[in-house]
Amino acid sequence: MTAGGPGPADDAAEPVAGKQPTIKTIAALAGVGVGTVSRVLSGRGYVSPDTRVKVESAVRDLRYRPSAIGRGLKEQRTKNIGLLVADVSNSYYGDFAKGVLAEARHLDRHVVVGSSDDDPGAEREYIELFLEQRVEGIIAFPSRENLAAWREAQEMGVHLVFADRVLEELSVPSVTVDNHDGAYALTEYLIALGHRRIGYLGGPRETTSGREREQGYRDAHGDAGIEVDEELVVPSHFTRRNAFANALRILGAGRLPTALVASNNILGEAALGAVRHLDLTIPDDISLVMFDDVPWATLVSPPITVVTQPARRLGREAARLVVRGAEFTSSVLVRTELVVRSSAAPPRAGD
Amino acid sequence: MTAGGPGPADDAAEPVAGKQPTIKTIAALAGVGVGTVSRVLSGRGYVSPDTRVKVESAVRDLRYRPSAIGRGLKEQRTKNIGLLVADVSNSYYGDFAKGVLAEARHLDRHVVVGSSDDDPGAEREYIELFLEQRVEGIIAFPSRENLAAWREAQEMGVHLVFADRVLEELSVPSVTVDNHDGAYALTEYLIALGHRRIGYLGGPRETTSGREREQGYRDAHGDAGIEVDEELVVPSHFTRRNAFANALRILGAGRLPTALVASNNILGEAALGAVRHLDLTIPDDISLVMFDDVPWATLVSPPITVVTQPARRLGREAARLVVRGAEFTSSVLVRTELVVRSSAAPPRAGD
DNA sequence: GTGAAAGCGCTAACAC
DNA sequence: GTGTTAGCGCTTTCAC
Numbered sequence: 001m002t003a004g005g006p007g008p009a010d011d012a013a014e015p016v017a018g019k020q021p022t023i024k025t026i027a028a029l030a031g032v033g034v035g036t037v038s039r040v041l042s043g044r045g046y047v048s049p050d051t052r053v054k055v056e057s058a059v060r061d062l063r064y065r066p067s068a069i070g071r072g073l074k075e076q077r078t079k080n081i082g083l084l085v086a087d088v089s090n091s092y093y094g095d096f097a098k099g100v101l102a103e104a105r106h107l108d109r110h111v112v113v114g115s116s117d118d119d120p121g122a123e124r125e126y127i128e129l130f131l132e133q134r135v136e137g138i139i140a141f142p143s144r145e146n147l148a149a150w151r152e153a154q155e156m157g158v159h160l161v162f163a164d165r166v167l168e169e170l171s172v173p174s175v176t177v178d179n180h181d182g183a184y185a186l187t188e189y190l191i192a193l194g195h196r197r198i199g200y201l202g203g204p205r206e207t208t209s210g211r212e213r214e215q216g217y218r219d220a221h222g223d224a225g226i227e228v229d230e231e232l233v234v235p236s237h238f239t240r241r242n243a244f245a246n247a248l249r250i251l252g253a254g255r256l257p258t259a260l261v262a263s264n265n266i267l268g269e270a271a272l273g274a275v276r277h278l279d280l281t282i283p284d285d286i287s288l289v290m291f292d293d294v295p296w297a298t299l300v301s302p303p304i305t306v307v308t309q310p311a312r313r314l315g316r317e318a319a320r321l322v323v324r325g326a327e328f329t330s331s332v333l334v335r336t337e338l339v340v341r342s343s344a345a346p347p348r349a350g351d
Numbered sequence: 352m353t354a355g356g357p358g359p360a361d362d363a364a365e366p367v368a369g370k371q372p373t374i375k376t377i378a379a380l381a382g383v384g385v386g387t388v389s390r391v392l393s394g395r396g397y398v399s400p401d402t403r404v405k406v407e408s409a410v411r412d413l414r415y416r417p418s419a420i421g422r423g424l425k426e427q428r429t430k431n432i433g434l435l436v437a438d439v440s441n442s443y444y445g446d447f448a449k450g451v452l453a454e455a456r457h458l459d460r461h462v463v464v465g466s467s468d469d470d471p472g473a474e475r476e477y478i479e480l481f482l483e484q485r486v487e488g489i490i491a492f493p494s495r496e497n498l499a500a501w502r503e504a505q506e507m508g509v510h511l512v513f514a515d516r517v518l519e520e521l522s523v524p525s526v527t528v529d530n531h532d533g534a535y536a537l538t539e540y541l542i543a544l545g546h547r548r549i550g551y552l553g554g555p556r557e558t559t560s561g562r563e564r565e566q567g568y569r570d571a572h573g574d575a576g577i578e579v580d581e582e583l584v585v586p587s588h589f590t591r592r593n594a595f596a597n598a599l600r601i602l603g604a605g606r607l608p609t610a611l612v613a614s615n616n617i618l619g620e621a622a623l624g625a626v627r628h629l630d631l632t633i634p635d636d637i638s639l640v641m642f643d644d645v646p647w648a649t650l651v652s653p654p655i656t657v658v659t660q661p662a663r664r665l666g667r668e669a670a671r672l673v674v675r676g677a678e679f680t681s682s683v684l685v686r687t688e689l690v691v692r693s694s695a696a697p698p699r700a701g702d
Numbered sequence: 703g704t705g706a707a708a709g710c711g712c713t714a715a716c717a718c
Numbered sequence: 719g720t721g722t723t724a725g726c727g728c729t730t731t732c733a734c
Contacts, residue, residue: 312440
């Protein structure tokens, strides 16, 4: 730092591979006690300017970095938070993670990430791991299969924040969008265009978000006095293969629906793929709308009408809540927004 | 575990919020010494079956989880590795991260993630943070601005693995694709179709990958005896706004190129957006090919011809290398693969 | 104002 | 076989 540029040799103060200086090393070099070094570093307590300078220069010379492990042991907690998503490569989770990371950095926290691939076993392992790491909190898209594990984590005093869905048995703060509202808006929009046979490619009914969205779809029908054709309502897992097969199933129903609602980005991708596969034209043969405003929604033609979830913002909120150790009552619920583009049109006469 | 189901009260053995049992607690409950508990848990050394049972049951009763902090302090290292990407929400990095996480889990490692947004300052902070955390290794997409910091990390004995690009001054193992080859294949393919005015929307020339890809584009021209029109070669940062502006710049050049190569997914997205913005038709008005086989490449019409990078596999390899503490000479270089779809066609007669 | 020392949870060396 | 103990790096209390 003093000389500017990577000058080859100052003295004998070069750090050696694998041997990191400890606070004791610094104390010795500065000719003071370890307590003093600690005081200088933390800024707590008084040190004479003279001593301070000596310590600081020793710190620089040896490129000393206090060990988070040593500190963590003493303070009985880390500044780490665990983030558990279903699939890091899904851009929705990616956006969410981005929000978490940004806020975490801001709050001087570090994020250990797990990707469970929707496998409850993997989820469980990650919970266990986070607990062993003594993380300060965990942000997760939880599955009910691990209810007991989540409860235990909570009882151990780990701050929990759930995202997207909720486990009703547990009083855990959450960040979610208004799922019912979003699905309702999408469906209502299609109904207003004149559609009466609307397919619904939904998420698993095991999650609250899956159920809420489906209910939104159903309520939009009910409020318009339209009956839902159960053949057109298909819950699906979020794997690409599964989603594609289920999309085909809807499109292969007795009579082709005139419109289709996909309840997240993976399902939307599958729906679009299936539509293409069957050589159908959007919106002439079928209208398509979906949850999540992914980058490709405006790249395809026609651009897709969507309901957006502010994933990044939800991530930021989650990080804030988890660090604060917020109560259940501080849960964040944000509204979705309908973005109308060109993938839906009135059904053809005769349909 | 014994009773199955979350039975309300066994005894007084319920864990209390915030107070986690330590090895000493277990030892006391089992009526043995802490060393014995440690031996049972680690499986090293002998313990009588009798004692083992007592310890194990105490562990279960108290839901004891050994503290990674305590262990880390003693063993002078953690099982954490740092992963530093430019943008977690970019699906390329997401895929890469997925590979890293999968392999890390397999190797019993945990991953602390940072997202630098291509900001060298943020990158530096993350390096610092990883070092304080005493991570075992770091996987990163490095920027040359932090050469000194990376060197220092290496000197401290932290295992480094670079991805995508390389810092030539440092002898660090890397996982990369054959950048030159990929860009060459893309360009050569266009030339074979008859194109002579091919635009190139590339990455920053500061990175080795940016330079190598551009050189591939140039060499394909050279080998075909075609001169490159410098006006058509535009390096760009990977921000969406920047990329879009640069794409427009190429498409607004003196004479419209008949084809365009985008050197990664963000640039491809921008290129496609710009093409749409100008109301050009692919491939009639212009052919478009790109690096990275993103999900949307087959969702748009016509589907885009790409060169694929096996991001997930690269992530796995990176994790393996970093845990092994591999040498520079174990660097992994994988070939790209040209996937021909329908976004390129011979130029129109007269162009 | 500063040094010495205890103790956080764990492992490993050593004594029994 | 098993208990005891030292010590990992740090913070903090308590004498001086």
